Amino acid sequence: MDLFPILNKLADKKHDGHWTIFKFTTGYKCMLETPDFGSGKGREEIKRISSKPTLTEAIIDCILRELNEMTDKLLSDCSDYKE
DSSP, rough: OOOHHHHHHHHHHHHHTTTTEEEEEEEEEEEOOOOOOOTOOOOHHTTTTBSSSSSSHHHHHHHHHHHHHHHHHHHHHHTTTOO
16 A cells, blocks of 8 residues: 555645654654754654654554544544534
């Protein structure tokens, strides 16, 4: 399955089209956005992402994190709804 169209669609929707893949000795990491190295927060942003043994797993993890965040926001918005 080609995951890049999904990754691109999510990045375009919320992150101005930005996504980043990292390859470390411990594995791969993927995030939807560009790490904020200018403020010094970039390293912490990257540390919060768990390493995956393959690029495919890192991309799937990234997509699932974004979908979970979107679901949490939707549920939060729904809980604020009053009839």
